[in-house]
Amino acid sequence: MIKLKNVSKLVHNNEILSNITLQVEDKDRIGIVGLHGSGKTILMEILAGEIKPSSGEVYFDVDKRKIAYIPQVPKFPPYLKVKEILNLTSLEHFETIDLEKDKKVKDLSLEEKKKLSFYLYLPYSPKCLLIDDFTPGLKEIVKNFNGCVVISHHNLRDIWEFINDVIILFKGKIVFYDKKEKLLYKVVLYRSNEGIKEIWQREEEEENIEKDKIVEIRKVTPDEVFLHFYSRT
Numbered sequence: 187m188i189k190l191k192n193v194s195k196l197v198h199n200n201e202i203l204s205n206i207t208l209q210v211e212d213k214d215r216i217g218i219v220g221l222h223g224s225g226k227t228i229l230m231e232i233l234a235g236e237i238k239p240s241s242g243e244v245y246f247d248v249d250k251r252k253i254a255y256i257p258q259v260p261k262f263p264p265y266l267k268v269k270e271i272l273n274l275t276s277l278e279h280f281e282t283i284d285l286e287k288d289k290k291v292k293d294l295s296l297e298e299k300k301k302l303s304f305y306l307y308l309p310y311s312p313k314c315l316l317i318d319d320f321t322p323g324l325k326e327i328v329k330n331f332n333g334c335v336v337i338s339h340h341n342l343r344d345i346w347e348f349i350n351d352v353i354i355l356f357k358g359k360i361v362f363y364d365k366k367e368k369l370l371y372k373v374v375l376y377r378s379n380e381g382i383k384e385i386w387q388r389e390e391e392e393e394n395i396e397k398d399k400i401v402e403i404r405k406v407t408p409d410e411v412f413l414h415f416y417s418r419t
């Protein structure tokens with residue numbers, strides 16, 4: 187549905203995305219995680235067709251109006267009321283929308299602005315949902331969305347239940363792109379001549395330390411794995 191091939195982005199001569207290749211298919215649910223400044227927003231803007239890369243190719247095999255893109259901080263005229271914005275669309279059943287219709291944009295929380303952003307796409311029956319920086323209040327929207335989903339966030343914990351695949355960005359590069367289960371690890375603590383040491387292993391692997399040397403086996407969270415292997419300089 188959306189494909190990026192060898193995409194890079196320069197801003198003021200700094201390469202803030204490098205050689206990104208990825209593919210979002212109809213039923214994919216992808217989480218994009220990375221530390222602050224790793225390039226998540228720029229990548230989401232490219233996936234949404236909002237900005238163009240400096241080099242590489244972007245293919246959209248979908249009507250772009252059907253890509254519901256929820257920016258990190260959606261912008262609407264501050265003094266318009268929710269109902270005035272909804273009136274600009276061909277949306278018919280406002281009553282199903284869980285926002286106060288008489289509230290002005292300036293009085294909405296960030297989460298409410300994100301929801302409003304999503305509702306504006308409803309008349310187009312969106313096929314793909316892109317959320318830049320997930321917030322918990324969007325949970326129901328994500329769960330019930332029928333189509334591809336790409337969510338960026340700075341940790342895996344908050345988005346784990348909604349995604350199947352994970353992309354980890356580090357300094358503008360993809361350093362991990364696979365099924366989320368590949369991030370399930372355990373730490374084996376064992377006795378050695380130099381004291382207690384640890385080894386990180388995939389959860390399903392047999393411990394490759396002699397049994398009588400093992401002190402403890404500890405499950406680690408996917409976020410610990412993300413920080414340990416994929417976010418170090």
Ligand SMILES: Nc1ncnc2c1ncn2[C@@H]1O[C@H](COP(=O)(O)OP(=O)(O)OP(=O)(O)O)[C@@H](O)[C@H]1O
Nearest residue numbers: 197198202220221222223224225226227228229340
């Ligand atoms: N318009 C711009 N001009 C200069 N630098 C920019 C611009 N936009 C982004 N950058 C830089 O590009 C890098 C990636 O930014 P981006 O906002 O995509 O990261 P992010 O992963 O979304 O971060 P965060 O988690 O803080 O939202 C950062 O180092 C940022 O400072």
